[in-house]
Amino acid sequence: MDTGKIRIKDIAERAGVSVGTVDRVLHKRPNVSKSALEKVEKALAEMDYKPNMYASALAYNKSYQSFCILPKHESEAYWDEVEEGTMAACERFRDFRVSVKLLYYNRFATDTFEKVMDECLKEEPDGIIMVPTKIDVMRKYCDLIHQWQIPFVLLDSYMPDLKPLTFFGQDSFSSGYFAARMLMMLAPHETEIMLMKQMRNGNVASKQQENRETGFRHYMHDHFPDVTITEVNLSLDTEREQYDDILEEFFTSHPLIHHCITFNSKAHLVGEFLLRSNRRNVQIMGYDMVPKNAECVxxxxxxxLIAQHGFMQGYTCVDALFRAIVLKKKVEPINYMPIELLTKENIDFYRRNNIG
Structure with missing residues (x-):
């Protein structure tokens, strides 16, 4: 029998019970006797019945509200891609009344994360997507979330001790290791490389950037131990108008540096300076296919540029919550995004929306 055409009436006749009893068993409702339950389960097995989870979810007619907690960001930044993917998934599951509310925090101020998390939890959400902050703060809130049995997804940085439903993002260490290997294919004879950072009070924005740098330095230590890595901090506490002066002084005093790398999405800060100052013998390698980076490429x-597929990350986070909460399906606990290398030759063929 075609399991897609099996009706509740067919199951009831096979089991010798009422249609109402079958409906209660299929939807795991109470008030079903042990004898009736056994009859229905036997009939389902004999008929090889596979429930249509999508149809059941639509019939349930429930609304599902989740929250996505992201760092504050400028327009046309990496997180814009994540937001677009999140909203695209909401549109995809609109018939199931799935919605996601976006909240923002300052990555350098954990109290802002706590504020938005308190706001989120007051709404008693069905699910949460989070870009993590410091581990001690995360642990406090994740303990609460587990206590309230709210499924949550980690985005960008993986913290397995927090036991999320699932994680979406790159393997940061491998990404940094890969970046070093690609860079040194261009610069095998260089003696010094510039590492551009953006820090505040001595801290970078995320654990992910730290892990990328660790992977990068690991490769360099193993394969190019004599290459000097010189750091330049375009501090977030400094006015952007001063960046040109910082970079001019650096490149003037380091004329032998021809290659630079950064592990954030702001490679264009150096790239645009190089174009303005007509330094054609220096190049930078960075992350994220944001418009300003793409133009510098x-x-x-x-x-x-190493692409992180932000759109895909945002989309698949919502999709994972949908499958877990609405369809009651299991999801993979770890989902690493591809490490994709973009150059002048292929950047215009990059698919931001790589779903389906």
């Missing part, structure tokens, strides 16, 4: 001041 086209103009030749950025050699490589």
């Amino acid at each position: 086209r103009q030749g001041s950025i050699s490589f």
